Amino acid sequence: MGLAKTExxxxxxxxxxxxxxxxxxxxxxxxxxxxxxxxxxxxxDLVNEIGLAQPTISQHLKELKQLGLxxxxxxxxxVCYCIDKDNWSSMKxxxxxxxxQDIPNTDCC
Amino acid sequence: MGLAKTExxxxxxxxxxxxxxxxxxxxxxxxxxxxxxxxxxxxxDLVNEIGLAQPTISQHLKELKQLGLxxxxxxxxxVCYCIDKDNWSSMKxxxxxxxxQDIPNTDCC
DNA sequence: TTGTTTCATTGCAATATTACGATATATAAA
DNA sequence: TTTATATATCGTAATATTGCAATGAAACAA
Numbered sequence: 001m002g003l004a005k006t007e008x009x010x011x012x013x014x015x016x017x018x019x020x021x022x023x024x025x026x027x028x029x030x031x032x033x034x035x036x037x038x039x040x041x042x043x044x045d046l047v048n049e050i051g052l053a054q055p056t057i058s059q060h061l062k063e064l065k066q067l068g069l070x071x072x073x074x075x076x077x078x079v080c081y082c083i084d085k086d087n088w089s090s091m092k093x094x095x096x097x098x099x100x101q102d103i104p105n106t107d108c109c
Numbered sequence: 110m111g112l113a114k115t116e117x118x119x120x121x122x123x124x125x126x127x128x129x130x131x132x133x134x135x136x137x138x139x140x141x142x143x144x145x146x147x148x149x150x151x152x153x154d155l156v157n158e159i160g161l162a163q164p165t166i167s168q169h170l171k172e173l174k175q176l177g178l179x180x181x182x183x184x185x186x187x188v189c190y191c192i193d194k195d196n197w198s199s200m201k202x203x204x205x206x207x208x209x210q211d212i213p214n215t216d217c218c
Numbered sequence: 219t220t221g222t223t224t225c226a227t228t229g230c231a232a233t234a235t236t237a238c239g240a241t242a243t244a245t246a247a248a
Numbered sequence: 249t250t251t252a253t254a255t256a257t258c259g260t261a262a263t264a265t266t267g268c269a270a271t272g273a274a275a276c277a278a
Contacts, residue, residue, distance in 0.1 A: 003266065008161070016132060021130070025126055030122050036210045036213065044253090050117070050118075051114070052238090055237075056238065077244070098142075099204055100205070110235080152225060161268090167226055185224085
């Protein structure tokens with residue numbers, strides 16, 4: 001099938017999985033790390049620093065933008081991409097809440 | 110293609126994306142939340158509580174187990190699954206380090 | 219032994235993802 | 249206007265993922 005049955009899960013479960021899915025490719029992780037380190041902000045620089053073709057990077061940027069985690073700013077013929085602080089922060093809260101749960105003490109495993 | 114070019118990314122970037130990918134499906138998020146809440150630990154209970162077929166749940170459990178995030182314990186004819194505390198903890202450190210980076214102050218966006 | 223229960227594995231169809239060449243679009247420069 | 253540069257979009261091939269019916273394997277009960 002290749003199609004997740006989202007209707008049988010909670011909104012929270014679907015939201016966590018959507019955020020996680022966008023981090024589920026090393027190119028998108030690399031793009032975000034570059035934006036965090038600010039050694040590139042312009043789309044073309046990302047294409048040069050990461051070794052993928054320009055349409056591929058553009059496609060990954062689009063997915064990050066669709067989730068609201070980055071935003072783009074046109075500057076002449078080039079586009080500057082940056083982390084969207086507010087949206088990143090609320091995503092972070094949701095993900096950390098999931099990751100940082102207390103692990104129950106069981107005797108079965 | 111459908112194939113990530115992992116050789117062009119750092120080990121850290123690949124590791125983050127592998128962990129994220131396993132959280133990229135709501136069924137696996139749901140399984141983990143059940144294990145955190147301890148209202149089910151036995152594979153068959155998970156099948157009942159989540160609405161997917163038994164082979165599907167079994168496959169998702171396998172992926173979580175392959176990454177070391179859960180471990181299973183055979184009890185008679187049933188199997189008890191639990192979070193692997195140590196591995197979860199080290200995964201958590203890696204993911205939170207990625208999520209909790211300082212966002213640079215730029216004037217471009 | 220035979221049957222039952224529980225879970226894993228296999229095989230396959232449907233869909234999603236990834237990557238990139240070709241091309242379109244938009245801005246700036248000449 | 250023409251040309252160059254930068255990015256987005258389209259189309260498509262290759263591969264991955266999801267879900268489940270059918271089946272297998274293992275432990276227990278009768």
